[in-house]
Amino acid sequence: MAQVMMKDLNKKYDEVHAVKDVNLHIRDKEFIVLVGPSGCGKSTTLRMVAGLEEITAGEITIGDRVVNDLPPKDRDIAMVFQNYALYPHMTVYDNMAFGLKMRKFPKVEIQKRVQDAAEILGIQELLKRKPRQLSGGQRQRVAVGRAIVRHPQVFLFDEPLSNLDAKLRVQMRVELKRLHERLETTAIYVTHDQVEAMTLGDRVVVMKDGWIQQVGEPLELYGKPANKFVAGFIGSPAMNFVDVKVADANGALWAETQGLRVKVPPIHTSRLVPYKGQQVTLGVRPEDLQLASGSDPSEYVFDAVVDVVEPLGSEILLDLRAGNSTIVARVEPTVRLKVHEKTRLALTPDRAHFFDLKTELAI
Amino acid sequence: MLIERTWKRWVYFYIPLTVFVVGTLFPFYWMLITAIRPDAELYRSWRAATNTPFWTLQPTLEHFRDLMAKTTFPQWLWNTFFIAVASTAISLFCGLLAGYALARLRFPMAGALGTSIFVTYLVPPTLLFIPLANIIRTFQLGDTPWALILTYPTFLIPFCTWLLMGYFKTIPKELEECARIDGATRFGAMLRIIFPIAVPGILSAGIFAFTLSWNEFIYALVFLSSPEKKTVPVGVVSELIRGDIYFWGQLMAGALLGSIPVALVYSFFVEYYVTGLTGSVKG
Amino acid sequence: MNKPIAGGAGSAAGLEVVLPHPRTTQPQRLTRLLENERALAALLLAPAVVILGTFIAYPFIMGVWLSLSSTSVGNAGEFVGVKNFAKAWNDSIFRTAFGNTFFYTFWATLFKLTLGMWLALLLNRHFRGKRIVRASMLLPFIVPTVLSTFAWRWMFDPTFSVLNWLLFRADLITTKLPFLSDGTYGMWCAIVVNTWRGMPFFAITLLAGLQTINPDLHEASSLDGANGWKRFWYVTWPLLKPVTIVVVVFSVIQTFSDFQLIYVLTGGGPANSTHLLATYAYQVGVATGLLGEGAAISLFMLPVLFVVVWLQLRYLRRMEGA
DSSP, X not given: OOOEEEEEEEEEOSSOEEEEEEEEEEOTTOEEEEEOSTTSSHXXXXXXXXXXXXXXXXXXXXXXXXXXXXXXXXXXXXXXXXXXXXXXXXXXXXXXXXXXXXXXXXXXXXXXXXXXXXXXXXXGGGTTSOGGGSOHHHHHHHHHXXXXXXXXXXXXXXXXXXXXXXXXXXXXXXXXXXXXXXXXXXXXXXXXXXXXXXXXXXXXXXXXXTEEEEEEOHHHHHHSOSBHHHHHHSSSSOOEEEEXXXXXXXXXXXXXXXXXXXXXXXXXXXXXXXXXXXXXEEEEOGGGEEEOOTTSOGGGEEEEXXXXXXXXXXXXXXXXXXXXXXXXXXXXXXXXXXXTOEEEEEEOGGGOEEEETTTOBBO | XXXXXXXXXXXXXXXXXXXXXXXXXXXXXXXXXXXXXXXXXXXXXXXXXXXXXXXXXXXXXXXXXXXXXXXXXXXXXXXXXXXXXXXXXXXXXXXXXXXXXXXXXXXXXXXXXXXXXXXXXXXXXXXXXXXXXXXHHHTTOTTSHHHHHHHTHHHHHHHHHHHHHHHHHTSOTHHHHHHHHHTOOHHHHIIIIIHHHTHHHHHHHHHHHHHHHXXXXXXXXXXXXXXXXXXXXXXXXXXXXXXXEEOHHHHHHHHHHHHHHHHHHHXXXXXXXXXXXXXXXXX | OOOOTTOOSTTHHHHHOOOOOOOOOOOOHHHHHHHSHHHHHHHHHHHHHHHHIIIIIHHHHHHHHHHXXXXXXXXXXXXXXXXXXXXXXXXXXXXXXXXXXHHHXXXXXXXHHHHHHHHHHHHTSOOTTHHHHHHHHTHHHHSOHHHHHHHHHHHTOTTTOHHHHHHHHTTSXXXXXXXXXXXXXXXXXXXXXXXXXXXXXXXXXXXXXXXXXXXXXXHHHHHTTOOHHHHIIIIIHHHHHHHHHHHHHHHHHHHHTOOHHHHHHTTTOSTTTTOOHHHHHHIIIIISOOHHHHHHHHHTTHHHHHHHHHHHHHHHHHHHHO
């Protein structure tokens, strides 16, 4: 049980600056998820915590020890890899016991711990098998089991669910969450899947190009993205972005572009005043758009033409065209609209987002 | 499978394949038949009507007996075996460590070192045997098995390193990372995780290296002089031909017996051998 | 199997037992050193580098020195510049050996490639007994060359040649062919034996290459209307080219520097007409004892080997880049 601190962490390879000035305080017992597109530096960060990559600059503390110069074996951590990394020449039991044997635990203790972990994970029957005789899901469990027998201070997960099929992935996700609640050990989890990040993390760290973009609780990232990247990355289907011009008319601010004109919602007005006459990016999530009804205030309603209809059962995704912009809306499954049909959309005013065109920061 | 007519299959497949098989194996058959043919029959005029070159009605083991009794052939067999095993062991040891370092570790000059090991792999022994003979003399290793045990690795180490490096690269590096997190040192992870997994590759390299050293000729010819210290290939060449006289029966018996150990090793490990063979030319 | 991880009530107890973490001892100096990637690499590479340095790099330098000196057995010799090279170049036996080496390498490699490719294509098909046929095809390659060459020498024997007997019985000849007692015949005999010995290496390596080709490609191309030859030329061959190049390079190096086959088959004779560079270097350097001149003769191999190795390295680089 320990907190993990990263201070001004940097990683440079010959030409690539993979991790840039990362500062992060991971609290004891916290489940933190690093998420971002491939090459964003999330795995490298995790591997620096593990001791598998040298730290170019900065400092990592686990518990109260600075671990920069400690080899992985002395950091008291456990890691689960994407390809499970089970030792193919050892049985499941030996795989799980390996870490304890290396640390010279007494045999009885090893046996007890492996049995306990196997019971928790439901793999008691598999202990005598070799990894190649296991299914993907079973291998995953063994990999997790190998980590938990160690009772480490920190769990590290490097995309552990990516090799599973979709159904199993959802199931294991839930189990990992339960396991964390039960073991109460600090965990750092790396994934490129924002759904995994949102569902698992107590807090989520979004990274891109080696920089931390935003750190926050899942709903905070979703509701108040700090910049355009986070806004577009979190949530599926992704947020719609339209470049608009801020115009002053009739004593109010309007966001307009060709074929689309909506009023700037009151909560944003004061912050958008300095942008009068300039371009900004308007962001609206698909679920914040509905088909307009009579009761919707007309200044948040605009015309659109249906391009594609994707009925998903529980909802329908509409790809629409409004002026020059393509927009996705998530609507009720009862809606009956055909391709090329004209319709009117209303946006939920206080859920709109505005981003600076150049810095892409939220306004 | 693509369908084809029977006669086509014969013309394009069975007949050529048969020619290949017969052509490949005939010299071995010839070795055998010569080795068990009595001398009287061996040196019969080739135009004689009674000549039956492809078989014999009076098979004899006299050539084998003479080979064992009148020459130091058993000693040569033992020498060859000992030298092959020792040089293979040394080469595997060096090749394992070097191959691992080149496949896994990041260090300056890694690329240059890999290239130069590859280049030494391509240096033929016949380019160096004259200066090497000098060096062997300087180290006072001449006419001892060590002259060969220490020089065979010059062509075996590059081969083993190259082959094992390729093999190590196919092992996911997460395995040793996991082992290191689990409590092993780098060295320990290599020893306990990577090497056991690489056993098939090690076998391939070992088998191939063994046959290479069993077959080596020029170093053995140049560095050894006493009859009882020689290896099979050199012994057969230099001791079974006296002056201008070829004892063909004994020669073929020696050739046969000298081939059997490698052929046996080969037959037990064909797949490993083939892996070694094909792996030796791939990157 | 699908039991939830944190489901069972009873199973919880075990993990809650608090054990003292095993003490993390301060790593000793050596183990700490071995954790350093560079130090470990240096240590692991040391044995190989020492052996290769002592027995390849050092002899190479010494060979160059020898070739520039008048050293002979029992005589330290002195620096003579390129005299040895000049002498060799003006020596008619050397010229013959030099020409022979190219001739031998060219034809043997060509035959090995053609026949090896053919054999590989045959072995790539399905038939009964394939494994045993494939295994036995490699025999010439694994049996010590010297020993199998003796069998050939016996088959080429001037008096008792079984091949002459066969040709005679088939009414193809009326007098014996002078297999090894004529220089030209001797060279071609050596090429035949070298082909016999080296072809399996080509066949098996090319076969391994063939087996990596996706059979769908052949199906697709035959749907496109390609016949057998066209399929080979437009589909198989281009995909096989990388393997082929590598195999040819290896074979060229080995054939070019060949020693044992000629040594046993003809010994360079008759009248020094079948020497290769390596056998002539042996004759001059070891049999006669003129180390300097012998070293010079074998160094004549270097430029060719250098070009071949250089091409190979360039090719490897390109493959890595791709």
